[in-house]
Amino acid sequence: MRFGVVVFPGSNCEADCYHVINKVLREDVEYVWHQETYVSGYDCLVLPGGFSYGDYLRCGAIARFSPVMDAVSSFAREGGLVIGICNGFQILLEAGLLPGAMLRNTSLHFICRFVNLRVENSSTPWTNRAAPGQVLRIPIAHNEGNYVVDRDTHRRMVEEGRIILRYCDGEGKVSEEANPNGALDNIAGICNEGFNVFGLMPHPERASEEILGSADGLVIWESIMAYHAERG
Amino acid sequence: MEKRELIYEGKAKRVYATDQIGQVIHEFKDEATAFDGKKRGIIEGKGRVNAQMSDIIFRYLERRGIRTHHIKLLSENEILTWWLEMIPVEIIVRNYAAGSLAKRLGLPERTEMRSPLVEFYYKSDELGDPMLSREHVRELGLADEEQMDEMAAIALKVNDILRPYFEERGLVLADFKLEFGLREGRLYLGDEFSPDVCRLWDTETGEVMDKDRFRQDLGKVEETYAEVLRRIGEEETGITASVFISPKRGILDPAGQAALGALKSLGFDEVGEVRIGKYITLRLPGMEAERVMDRVREMCERLLANPIIEDYRIEIEE
Ligand SMILES: Nc1ncnc2c1ncn2[C@@H]1O[C@H](COP(=O)(O)OP(=O)(O)O)[C@@H](O)[C@H]1O
Ligand SMILES: [Mg+2]
Numbered sequence: 001m002r003f004g005v006v007v008f009p010g011s012n013c014e015a016d017c018y019h020v021i022n023k024v025l026r027e028d029v030e031y032v033w034h035q036e037t038y039v040s041g042y043d044c045l046v047l048p049g050g051f052s053y054g055d056y057l058r059c060g061a062i063a064r065f066s067p068v069m070d071a072v073s074s075f076a077r078e079g080g081l082v083i084g085i086c087n088g089f090q091i092l093l094e095a096g097l098l099p100g101a102m103l104r105n106t107s108l109h110f111i112c113r114f115v116n117l118r119v120e121n122s123s124t125p126w127t128n129r130a131a132p133g134q135v136l137r138i139p140i141a142h143n144e145g146n147y148v149v150d151r152d153t154h155r156r157m158v159e160e161g162r163i164i165l166r167y168c169d170g171e172g173k174v175s176e177e178a179n180p181n182g183a184l185d186n187i188a189g190i191c192n193e194g195f196n197v198f199g200l201m202p203h204p205e206r207a208s209e210e211i212l213g214s215a216d217g218l219v220i221w222e223s224i225m226a227y228h229a230e231r232g
Numbered sequence: 233m234e235k236r237e238l239i240y241e242g243k244a245k246r247v248y249a250t251d252q253i254g255q256v257i258h259e260f261k262d263e264a265t266a267f268d269g270k271k272r273g274i275i276e277g278k279g280r281v282n283a284q285m286s287d288i289i290f291r292y293l294e295r296r297g298i299r300t301h302h303i304k305l306l307s308e309n310e311i312l313t314w315w316l317e318m319i320p321v322e323i324i325v326r327n328y329a330a331g332s333l334a335k336r337l338g339l340p341e342r343t344e345m346r347s348p349l350v351e352f353y354y355k356s357d358e359l360g361d362p363m364l365s366r367e368h369v370r371e372l373g374l375a376d377e378e379q380m381d382e383m384a385a386i387a388l389k390v391n392d393i394l395r396p397y398f399e400e401r402g403l404v405l406a407d408f409k410l411e412f413g414l415r416e417g418r419l420y421l422g423d424e425f426s427p428d429v430c431r432l433w434d435t436e437t438g439e440v441m442d443k444d445r446f447r448q449d450l451g452k453v454e455e456t457y458a459e460v461l462r463r464i465g466e467e468e469t470g471i472t473a474s475v476f477i478s479p480k481r482g483i484l485d486p487a488g489q490a491a492l493g494a495l496k497s498l499g500f501d502e503v504g505e506v507r508i509g510k511y512i513t514l515r516l517p518g519m520e521a522e523r524v525m526d527r528v529r530e531m532c533e534r535l536l537a538n539p540i541i542e543d544y545r546i547e548i549e550e
Contacts (some may be wrong), residue, residue, distance in 0.1 A: 058538055065535070101540040106486045119462070148483060148541060182484065
């Protein structure tokens with residue numbers, strides 16, 4: 001399987017993603033530069049975390065107009081797998097590849113810590129290796145992760161099972177206390193209608209080796225590989 | 233636009249032919265000379281400053297009805313202009329006595345003139361640019377009476393335009409030199425307008441802000457040229473649009489809530505709501521007023537605001 005990790009000026013998690021794919025998953029991976037206008041030969045594109053373009057104006061607002069985003073959009077339109085992590089998620093929102101927007105965390109703090117996430121739908125390309133309702137321990141690190149979306153879209157996303165991850169406590173209970181940033185409905189990760197585009201605030205690449213305190217992130221990476229293997 | 237052969241190399245500029253008939257490129261140099269070439273040196277960045285300043289000043293004069301040779305700035309130190317058949321007379325306008333005039337008439341430096349003086353000098357390096365009376369100009373056949381009158385009148389008009397212009401930018405325009413030429417039988421203002429060819433003093437401190445820093449070894453020469461350009465380059469006239477972006481009603485505004493809490497704890501109980509947004513100003517030089525609103529709205533929709541979470545309001549100011 002071949003991954004492409006898209007690098008914007010100000011991305012800072014691309015090397016972590018590259019490392020996990022290359023050294024832990026032992027899959028092919030390449031960096032894709034933001035100036036690229038054409039991407040091909042990839043099975044999955046990763047938009048990593050960071051502070052693309054300094055997060056000026058709004059997180060992801062400027063990155064979404066980089067040349068590579070047209071290519072990412074057409075790749076996604078043709079059913080290609082696209083995962084946006086943290087700032088990558090924010091870019092997907094700004095680009096309209098996923099619905100909604102991010103506000104500042106209600107605490108106004110940059111939050112960097114492990115959180116618990118309940119897998120709400122385990123039959124997606126991103127979560128098929130998880131048990132229904134499984135709790136994953138993965139860190140977040142962001143200032144703008146307070147997800148909002150209009151009510152109708154939210155209802156539709158719930159009905160269609162497009163809310164993939166929600167913040168919960170260690171027992172899998174979704175509650176106000178378990179919500180780190182004020183996100184609507186404790187939403188931590190969502191999919192588009194086709195389930196081929198996935199955005200999430202937590203960083204699975206930071207929790208893919210036991211030595212880092214958790215390897216739960218592997219559930220997501222291995223789901224992608226399993227989905228790809230099955231699809232052929 | 234293609235640069236062709238060098239036509240003339242002077243002390244401050246090189247003039248090149250182009251592939252367009254009647255148009256020339258002036259390449260501004262960093263080299264500086266003073267006292268008829270007796271003092272020489274390099275002022276790092278001068279070529280860039282003088283070209284860009286000439287571009288700004290000539291465009292400003294054009295907008296106010298002065299016919300100039302200026303076409304456009306081509307690069308950071310090159311200007312494209314009409315080719316003129318130059319009249320070898322330098323026209324100097326003085327608002328204050330300084331340099332040679334102060335010495336010649338025994339006036340203390342910086343004496344303000346009762347009204348602006350116009351003087352003519354013969355542009356001749358061999359003769360050391362001697363001062364000319366109108367009779368001298370006629371005698372040498374450099375220009376006819378009508379042209380003399382016209383050059384003097386334009387020079388005074390330029391002074392009327394530029395004195396307040398520099399004043400607004402914190403600079404006193406003490407004196408300046410102009411050169412004119414002919415194109416299709418008409419008089420055009422040519423050459424350059426830069427700290428090389430005028431005297432500028434800081435309004436507040438009186439500090440020398442022109443080539444006298446080089447002539448008199450006052451130091452900070454490069455910095456001064458850059459500062460003059462900064463002052464005049466900063467705000468060119470044009471339309472300014474202000475965009476106010478605020479969190480949409482019904483959308484939580486964490487920063488606004490925090491500020492509301494802080495205000496309440498300070499005893500400002502009258503505050504019911506605080507919403508914190510962004511304020512963006514855009515300068516749109518050379519844009520027609522009718523189009524501005526539509527364009528700025530488009531900018532808001534596409535980039536400046538996120539309509540999912542933000543509202544925006546636009547104010548236009550000329
Ligand atoms: N539009 C123009 N067309 C032709 N010559 C020009 C034009 N504007 C200025 N000049 C002349 O080009 C020369 C510019 O170079 P410069 O270094 O200032 O020369 P100088 O040392 O003779 O003053 C001057 O001689 C000036 O008179
Ligand atoms: Mg000259």
